[in-house]
Amino acid sequence: MSFVSTTVTVLSLLLLFHAGYSAYEFSHYLKHLTVNSDATVPLDIIAETIVATALFAFGQVLGAKQLEPVSFAKWAKGLEREGKSPFAFLERRPGYMNVTKLRDEYASAKK
Numbered sequence: 001m002s003f004v005s006t007t008v009t010v011l012s013l014l015l016l017f018h019a020g021y022s023a024y025e026f027s028h029y030l031k032h033l034t035v036n037s038d039a040t041v042p043l044d045i046i047a048e049t050i051v052a053t054a055l056f057a058f059g060q061v062l063g064a065k066q067l068e069p070v071s072f073a074k075w076a077k078g079l080e081r082e083g084k085s086p087f088a089f090l091e092r093r094p095g096y097m098n099v100t101k102l103r104d105e106y107a108s109a110k111k
């Protein structure tokens, strides 16, 4: 993460915390005010929450690493260059059992 993205993310988290605290204070205020009980959250708290969320996303995008290929062929090619195979589980499966041989072994063990 670069300095700019960290700054933007921290600022957005502070804004989000402030919006949350404001909403808490507002609900606390409403509990003691019985005159207008159907009041909704003030517009500035909603706007602050939206701006903080957008800033947080922007900060995260700024600090993101370079995108990597999502194509399966490129991913598998990269793995095989490292000496690993994405199909190793298929290549290491056991062969067919020789039932004739197993039957002979069982018969000889029984004697």
Ligand SMILES: *[C@@H]1O[C@H](CO)[C@@H](O)[C@H](O)[C@H]1NC(C)=O
Pocket (backbone or CB within 6 Å): 098, 099, 100, 101, 104
């Ligand atoms: C299975 O085992 C029998 C007896 O050991 C052997 O004669 C036969 O060739 C084996 N078959 C295969 C496919 O390996």
